[in-house]
Amino acid sequence: MKIAVVCANGKAGRLIVKEAIERGLDVTAIVRGENKSTAKEVIKKDIFDLTVSDLEKFDVVIDAFGAWTEETLPQHSTTLKHLCDLVSGKETRLLIVGGAGSLYVNKEHTVQVMDGADFPDVFKPLASNMGKALEELRNRSDVKWTYISPAGDFQADGARSGSYILGGEELILNSKGESVISYADYAIAMIDEAVKGSHIQQRISVVAE
Numbered sequence: 001m002k003i004a005v006v007c008a009n010g011k012a013g014r015l016i017v018k019e020a021i022e023r024g025l026d027v028t029a030i031v032r033g034e035n036k037s038t039a040k041e042v043i044k045k046d047i048f049d050l051t052v053s054d055l056e057k058f059d060v061v062i063d064a065f066g067a068w069t070e071e072t073l074p075q076h077s078t079t080l081k082h083l084c085d086l087v088s089g090k091e092t093r094l095l096i097v098g099g100a101g102s103l104y105v106n107k108e109h110t111v112q113v114m115d116g117a118d119f120p121d122v123f124k125p126l127a128s129n130m131g132k133a134l135e136e137l138r139n140r141s142d143v144k145w146t147y148i149s150p151a152g153d154f155q156a157d158g159a160r161s162g163s164y165i166l167g168g169e170e171l172i173l174n175s176k177g178e179s180v181i182s183y184a185d186y187a188i189a190m191i192d193e194a195v196k197g198s199h200i201q202q203r204i205s206v207v208a209e
Contacts, residue, residue, distance in 0.1 A: 001025055001026065001059045001060065001194075001195065002026045002028070002057060002058045002059050002060075003020055003025055003026065003027050003028070003058060003059065003060045003061075003062065003194055004027075004028045004029075004030055004043070004055060004058040004060070004061045004062065005017050005020070005027065005028070005029055005030065005037070005039070005062045005064055006030045006047055006050075006061060006062065006063050006064060006065060006083065007030070007031070007047065007063070007064040007065045007066065008029035008030060008031050008035070008036075008037040008039060008064065009029075009031045009032075009033070009035070009036045009037060010064050010065075010066055011156045011183055012064045012066070012097050012156075012183050012186065012187070013029075013037065013062075013064035013097075014036060014037045014038075015183050015184050015186075015187040016062055016064060016097075016187045016190050016191065017029055017037040017038055017039050018037070018038050018187070019184075019187040019188055019190070019191045020191050020194070021038055021039065023191060023195075025191070025194075025195075026041075027039045027041065028041040028042065028043060028058070029041070029042050029043070030042075030043045030045065030047070030050070030054075031043075031044060032044070032045070032046050032047075047065060047079050047082065047083070048078075048079070048082055050082070050083070050086060051086070052086050054086075055083075055086050055087060055092060056090070056092070058092055059091075059092065059093065060092070060093045060094075060095060060194045060197075061083065061087060061092055061093070061094050061095070062095045062096075062097070062190060062194065063079070063080065063083055063094060063095065063096045063097060064097045065079045065080070065097075066097070067129075068126065070125065073125055073126060073129040074129060076129045076130050076132070076133040077129065077132055077133045077136055080096065080133045080136070080137060081136065084137070084140050084142075084143045084145070087143055087144075088140075088142045088143055089142050090144075091144070092144070093144040093145070093146065093194075093197055093200065094143055094144065094145045094146070095145070095146050095148065095190060095193060095194055096137070096145065096146070096147045096148065097148065097150075097186075097190070098130065098134065098147045098148055098149040098150070098203070099126065099127055099130035099131070099134075099149060099150075100113055100127075100149050100150055100151060100152045100154065100171070100179070100205070101113050101114035101119070101123065101124075101126070101127025101128070101130065101131060102114065102127065102130060102131035102134050102149065103149050103152075103169065103170060103171040103205055104169050104170045104171065105170065105171055106170075107170070109169060109170075112131065113127075113152065113171055114127040114128065114131065134147055134203065141201070143201075144197075144200045144201065145200070145201060146193055146197075146199045146200060146201070146202060146203075146204065147202075147203040147204070148186075148189060148190060148193065148203075148204055148205070148206065149203060149204070149205040149206075150181050150186050150205070150206060151178075151179040151180050151181040151205070151206065151207040151208065152171065152179035152180070153178070153179060153180035153181075154180075154181060154183070154186070155180065155181070155182045155183065156182075156183050157182075157183075158180075158181070158182025158183065158184065158185070158208075159182055159184065160182060160184035160185055160188075161182070161185055161208060161209065162185070162188065163185070163188075163208075163209050164181060164185050164186075164188060164189050164206045164207065164208060164209060165206065165207050165208070165209055166189065166204060166205075166206055167204065167205040167206065167207065168202075168203070168204055168205060169203055169205070170205075171205070172205065172207050173207065174207050174208055174209055175209065178207075178208075179207055180207065180208050181206055181207050181208045182208065185206070185208055186206060189206040
């Protein structure tokens with residue numbers, strides 16, 4: 001299996017690359033600058049400069065793009081559309097590092113985490129833009145996509161426990177009543193999905209046990 005990790009220099013991207021390599025998978029890092037991941041194979045390109053030929057040899061492309069400033073937040077939609085267009089109609093699967101703000105908190109799927117009164121204002125623009133990108137993704141019947149939302153408390157430097165609980169469209173809590181997962185455990189879930197391909201054209205979610 002050949003896997004490409006787009007934006008492999010980010011905190012999530014590096015851990016996803018590491019997890020895949022430790023399982024003996026063939027991994028290529030796609031980065032704009034110097035490769036900071038543990039991947040030996042590298043494509044040095046901006047995400048918007050990637051072409052169909054760049055991605056056609058991969059079984060799975062993992063999108064670890066992240067934007068945080070007001071000016072770049074809309075790129076959650078534009079970069080994802082670009083990657084979707086590149087793998088449109090192909091067998092290549094596209095896995096996306098998603099957000100938790102768009103997870104639902106009711107069975108009717110009418111209220112999302114970001115709608116809550118206690119959702120921090122500082123995170124609302126990010127959650128809104130990531131949620132918009134997900135809704136656009138749902139319309140892509142031409143792409144074998146999977147969107148993976150982390151728990152509400154997504155801990156960049158959290159420990160790797162080696163396990164997680166798999167959920168779906170709704171926010172789930174662990175046995176301690178917490179919605180938390182480390183980037184390292186999230187990477188396990190991401191590579192599990194990359195290997196198994198069990199949730200094509202679905203959004204799934206993960207939380208630490």
